[in-house]
Amino acid sequence: ARVLAQDASAAAAAADADAAAAELRQLELNLQYMTITAPISGVVTAPPVEVGELVGPNTPHVVELADFTTLVVETDVPEGRLGLVSVGGSAEMVLDAYPTKRHRGKVVDINPRVNRAKATVIVKVAFADPIEGILPDMSARVSFLSGEIDPATAQEPPKLFVPGSAVVERDGEPVVFALSEGKAERRRVTLGPSIGDGFELVEGPPDGTRVVANPPEAIDDGYPVAERIE
Incomplete structure (x- = not known):
């Protein structure tokens, strides 16, 4: 009878050990659910949820990350000029935050849909x-080029351009x-070397x-002008 009691006690202890091991595995699994691993390396750009907040499948986001090494510039290109742009084509970008610095770019994507309202x-252009120092949602001006500019040229200050x-x-x-308030205003200009289908603007109207x-020949100061965006 004593041996049977010891066997029963050992079996109960083994069952308790199995139950404890199962509980440990469940706790470890729950702990994994509480650890969120980012799919990319990046910088937190929006405040994460606060400690103690409940999150689940319907939570918009737990944390917002941005990979600053893969930022691109999105620009609207008039459909009438889309034929001048192609994937892989060269571009130059100047950010409003750094107006004296030029950035070389490459066209990486052309949206297959036209915004009929505009x-x-x-078009997306990659750096x-x-x-360095570039943040998401900064404003930039993009110029699409017929040829690639070399790194040394890109270090020169941006030049103003006027169409020929x-x-x-x-x-x-x-x-x-x-164009000023629907009327023409005559401005004298000093031109530099030709650039594509225009000239470098050495002196003249501001950027x-x-x-x-x-x-037309008849145009002069005060001549009414209707603006047309192509």
């Missing part, structure tokens, strides 16, 4: 060189007609000024 297509179609001669000097393309 008549534009989203060709290592980037906007430059005409008046009184023996080159001028452009800027961002809208100019009249192919101005």
Whole structure:
């Protein structure tokens, strides 16, 4: 009878050990569920959830990460000019935060859908060189190039460009007609070397000024102009 009692006690102890091991495995599994591993290396760009908050499948996000080494610039390209852009083509980018610094880029994606409301297509341009100090959602201006620029040229300050179609001669000097409140405004310009289908603007209207393309002979200061975006 004593032997049977000892066997029963040993069996009960073994059962308790198995139950404890099973509970340990479940606790370890639960602990794994509480550890979230990011799928990428990156920088936290939004505050994570607070300690004690409940999260689940319907939680929008636990933490927001950004991989700053793979940032791209998204720009709207008018559909009338889409034929000038191709995947793999070269581009140059200047960020509003760093207006004196140029960045080389490559077109990596052209959205297959046209935004009919704006008549534009989203084009993504990747940085060709290592980037520093660039943050998500910064604003940038993109110029699509016919050829690649070398790294040394990219280190030079950005140059202003004026389309050749906007430059005409008046009184023996080159001028452009800027658009101001629906009217033309004559501006004298000093031109540098030709760049593609235009010229480097050494002196003239400031960056961002809208100019009249192919101005007629009759145009002068105050001439009414209707803006057309192509």
